Amino acid sequence: MAIMEEEVVKIAAQGAVTELVINRPQTLNALNADVLNSIILAFEKLAEDPSIRVVLITGAGEKAFVAGADIAGMADLGPRAIADYVELGQRCMRTIENFDSPVIAAVNGYALGGGLELALACDLIFASRKAKLGQPEVNLGIIPGFGGTQRLVQRCGIGTARRLCFSGELIDAEEGKSIGLVDKLCEPEMLLEDVRKYAALIASKAPLAVRKAKSLLRQAHAVQLLGGLRLEIEAFLELFASADREEGMRAFLQKREPKFKAV
Ligand code: CO8
Numbered sequence: 523m524a525i526m527e528e529e530v531v532k533i534a535a536q537g538a539v540t541e542l543v544i545n546r547p548q549t550l551n552a553l554n555a556d557v558l559n560s561i562i563l564a565f566e567k568l569a570e571d572p573s574i575r576v577v578l579i580t581g582a583g584e585k586a587f588v589a590g591a592d593i594a595g596m597a598d599l600g601p602r603a604i605a606d607y608v609e610l611g612q613r614c615m616r617t618i619e620n621f622d623s624p625v626i627a628a629v630n631g632y633a634l635g636g637g638l639e640l641a642l643a644c645d646l647i648f649a650s651r652k653a654k655l656g657q658p659e660v661n662l663g664i665i666p667g668f669g670g671t672q673r674l675v676q677r678c679g680i681g682t683a684r685r686l687c688f689s690g691e692l693i694d695a696e697e698g699k700s701i702g703l704v705d706k707l708c709e710p711e712m713l714l715e716d717v718r719k720y721a722a723l724i725a726s727k728a729p730l731a732v733r734k735a736k737s738l739l740r741q742a743h744a745v746q747l748l749g750g751l752r753l754e755i756e757a758f759l760e761l762f763a764s765a766d767r768e769e770g771m772r773a774f775l776q777k778r779e780p781k782f783k784a785v
Contacts, residue, residue, distance in 0.1 A: 531560035538575045539721040540568060547583030553636045554592035555607060558614040565617045575725035577621065578717050579644060580628035587629040587653065588637030593662065597771040604762045608755050611636060611668040615643035619740060622733045624724055628717040629653045639668035642677060645736060647703065648717045649695035650710040655703060656692035663770035663782065667758035672750040676743050678702050
């Protein structure tokens with residue numbers, strides 16, 4: 523895919539199967555406010571094109587789908603700004619989830635923290651065998667804030683959600699497939715081809731029926747999800763004000779181990 527450097531979110535192809543690329547490879551495609559706003563704008567634009575049947579989202583570069591929310595960008599935010607950021611992130615994920623047609627995450631490398639939450643907001647997750655997935659927020663003194671605590675439970679069950687959110691461990695795509703997090707496992711060089719083929723299959727079906735199916739499947743958990751998302755924002759903001767969060771982010775940026783004190 524040819525992509526322009528200056529665009530943090532690029533519509534690389536638009537048609538029945540439309541392709542979006544998160545394009546900040548120098549930070550492993552970390553989600554700053556610019557990226558989150560650009561994803562929202564892209565989906566708003568795509569919503570005006572009735573010929574779109576499926577959207578594919580992937581990350582630029584060899585290494586990452588998205589390595590999370592932008593740690594450097596949030597480390598120094600005050601209470602008001604961090605609240606705006608977490609609300610923006612959740613709005614972005616809900617924009618994807620509420621998009622009429624199916625959205626497929628093509629996870630080409632690391633999908634961590636907000637990056638896994640982005641994949642979880644998509645309808646299907648295809649992953650390269652070299653992808654690594656996880657919710658490593660506990661290493662930073664925080665919890666998932668872009669819907670992970672809710673959508674991970676819905677997708678994989680409470681046991682897996684507990685394991686990933688408590689330990690911060692990264693799992694490989696094969697394990698992701700075995701726990702229902704990943705829908706299809708692909709050879710790294712075949713990932714985009716495989717997703718495009720599957721997207722074309724969905725695109726060949728009756729569009730109104732596919733959209734209605736997406737809408738109804740989403741409703742299955744909607745009421746519970748909305749309540750849970752609100753609780754997640756409150757818990758996230760409480761933790762963001764803690765000294766351990768400050769220490770966790772400083773330690774990451776200074777490339778050292780954090781010293782947590784439960785304060
Ligand atoms: N944010 C900002 N920059 C990042 C991020 C990130 N999430 N991840 C990587 N980078 C940067 C690195 O700092 C590095 O920059 P530089 O070259 O300037 O030092 C560059 O990308 C390359 O990364 P590494 O050198 O670290 O590459 P490695 O191959 O050594 O390691 C890893 C790759 C394992 C992916 C490692 O980069 C890593 O652990 N990244 C952080 C992963 C993480 O903790 N993600 C969760 C972030 S928090 C989050 O997502 C919360 C979501 C809800 C937030 C709500 C907000 C209000």
